[in-house]
Amino acid sequence: MTDRQGLRAMTTLARLSARGLGRALRPRSTGSAAGPAFGSAMRRHLADPAVARQCREVRLVKLGPDGGWQSLGFDVQPGDEVTVLAAGGFWASKLLDLRFGARMGIWLRPGAGAIVKTPADAASLRMEAGGPLHIVAKPPGEWADESGTFDPAFPRGGVSGEIDACVIVWKEGALSGLGAMAGAGDHGGLVAAALERARHPVPPPRGWRYLWRLGAGEIYSETSHGGERRICCHTRQDVGILQFPADFPLTESTRLRWRWKADKLPCDLPEDIQPTHDYLSIAVEFEDGQDLTYMWSSSLPEGTIFRCPLPFWDKVETHWVLRADAGELGRWLAEERPLRADYAKAIGTPPARIVKVWLIAVSVFQRGEGICEYADIELVDGERVLKIL
Template sequence: MAAGAGLRMAGTLVKLAARKVFRPKPVGPAGGAPFDAAFDRLLAAPSVAPEIARSTRLTLEANENGWAAAGLRVEPGDEISVIAAGTLWASKALDMHFGPRIGVWLRAGETGAIFKTPGDVASLRVKEGGPLFVVAKPPGEWADEQGRFDPAFPRAGIGGALSICVIVWKNGAAKGLEALARAGDYEGLVTRALAQARNPVSTPEGWTYLWRLGDGEIYRDVKSGESRHIHCRTHQDVGILQFPADFALTDTTRLRWRWKVDKLPCDLPEDIQLTHDYLSIAVEFDNGQDLTYMWSGSLAEGTIFRCPLPYWDKVETHWVLRSDAMELGRWLAEDRPVKADYARAIGAPPARIVRVWLIAVSVFQLGEGICDYADIELVDGERVLKVI
């Protein structure tokens, strides 16, 4: 590491430590005995019990090595609600923690596909049947979509626990949660669960969340007449939205888009793990690499760096495209020569583009990022792939 980069990193860590001392962030609803007592009472209420097909409560410790049996079975098409509270700690000294918004994963059966709740409260329809398994973990440790842990990333260094209530409803989540809300609440979780069930956030049309990080409620379609854009709001979470794009990479291939960034999730240099919160648009290639154009809170425009996170350090490269705070809140148009950028940032270019990504990260500093994307397209001569 160059001396200048080392000094900048040291300065970033000093600022970070000072902020954690003087500006601690709230943890969120507490798990443990208060959560358990509240939901024991709520689920047993005379108006609620008839709506429940099956339910379970369990505590997930951060240091558990595998999936925990939830103690109930789900069938394809079941509507379930998951309500969770508690905190998992990476470092109490640095106030580095995350909650059930990104830490609750489920699987039906031993070989079912894993799925994540998009928030600490979530209602969803189960796609596969079988005994339900649950695990608490940060995103990104998966070896496959069936939930095997990647041995290259041992599950160590995380403390704390999450308290979870899983309910399988007889007559649908909205009706069941209405009854639950009439019976009472616990730190606003039931009220928010009912609001989420009544008005779920749909994933933008044509896009899917990257399975490795799980579904979320970060992105949503915004339509007005014939115009359409994607709105992004991230707060204490992470999500990658992907659009399929089978597109040859040539000397004249360009990625074009417009974006308006209203708020950045971090104002410190994002090139270390503890401050790696950012907003970006990325291109994934057929060799598994991705190049992501980001808006930085403090790094100079034109800065290029490899992702500082485990796993991602092998596949992802960041290019700081914007960092001028005076341009926040403005719609800006971008036009990038993808092959030339790849050659400069990574090396010998591959043959094809396979996906376009939108990335939002706010898990490290627990801040908020807000932006909008429009008119995303891949262009090569007369060929145009309209993404949005």
């Protein structure tokens, strides 16, 4: 870290500490609070005869930040619809006002199947695999594999708090069950929110999928404007990476082209330290596992290049501030980047191929909001064009 970067980091942390003191007097909500009121409300609603008839299995559990996988004591079958209603959260730093709500880190593991994350603190999931169902609360971090093994390189210490969760397996599906439950009452709007999601799910854009490490979400949606496909990004107190497979050679003439319009950035501080690492970007993943991400910044100069400040990602991700002029927010901007030259400047000796294009949205640290749109994404090398969006 250079002297300038170190001074900037200290200044940013000082500003965060001052904000944290102010917010201690006026806390920001990250969802419903954990505690006895949550459990009492859930038991009362679930006891309603109309709701009870819809439930095949129900469990109320408490989740801590340092616990392992908990068995819920029942099996699920492929195709079962499971609703999770959750309250509470974890503090990483009260001084810096770093808190992660229940929507950020509740994961389920059916049998030996792949792990899945709830996209919100009130949401339903369709099980792709069957077997004993397990649950864990895991703040943002990294897994060793898709079966839910914790990576020992990233111990989960220094985090406090708890999450209360109600897990329901429905007999006739989430839509029917939540409809009955909404008639019995609510707690903090959780039932209403889960019912709205069941009625109006937000699928990922066609051909894209969320990175399994961070889990699926509702951040990205596909729209059409005058026949033109667009991807809308709306992030609020969450994180998600959307990926598109792109097997493409990396040569001197390889270009990434796209258009984007950023309407709101999720952070108003320099994004190059962990507590403020909230941003919007488009990225390219290469066959060596490295990714180069072109980002909007609220505070860093255009042309700034830095390694990701987050554990795990500091080994594989490099950021390039492409846009930082607040006067350009709300405007469509056309971009073109020489990927091989950019890789050589930002990372080192370039590999031979590109493997994926990503869209990244992070708003979990400062719990802000980011809004952006993307269009006309393509990889180009001479006459060869891979249309991505």
